[in-house]
Amino acid sequence: MIKSIDTYLGNALAVILTMTALAYTFWSMTEWPDHYKLVPSAATVFVEQTDIPEDVPFTGAQVVAKLYQLSEDNIPIIVDGFLFRTDEDVRLYQGSVVSLRELYEWVVKVDTDGKVSEISFYRKEV
Numbered sequence: 001m002i003k004s005i006d007t008y009l010g011n012a013l014a015v016i017l018t019m020t021a022l023a024y025t026f027w028s029m030t031e032w033p034d035h036y037k038l039v040p041s042a043a044t045v046f047v048e049q050t051d052i053p054e055d056v057p058f059t060g061a062q063v064v065a066k067l068y069q070l071s072e073d074n075i076p077i078i079v080d081g082f083l084f085r086t087d088e089d090v091r092l093y094q095g096s097v098v099s100l101r102e103l104y105e106w107v108v109k110v111d112t113d114g115k116v117s118e119i120s121f122y123r124k125e126v
Contacts, residue, residue: 057124060100067094070119078120079104099123 077084103124111117
């Protein structure tokens with residue numbers, strides 16, 4: 001008796017798994033035409049963007065992260081008129097100079113050799 005119940009449960013499980021696999025296979029095949037619409041072809045029209053997008057502002061937290069990253073490269077960084085020259089300046093003054101809730105715009109100054117000579121962050125006027 002136990003052997004017949006075991007066999008019945010095993011066969012039922014096998015039938016359920018087979019039906020699930022077949023249903024998934026046929027279901028995924030019905031989505032193929034939708035995916036082919038996304039593949040570019042000769043009939044695809046591309047839209048060219050001609051306007052220059054506005055710079056995305058930095059949050060205060062991103063400015064602090066840039067301070068730590070760029071202080072390692074020995075690039076002078078100015079935030080709202082305060083000059084950060086060393087790692088110690090960043091550690092001591094970043095909390096009092098940079099507001100985490102403000103948005104900042106940045107200006108990169110490049111020297112004649114094409115190297116970054118200074119980076120300035122200014123609070124964005126809303």
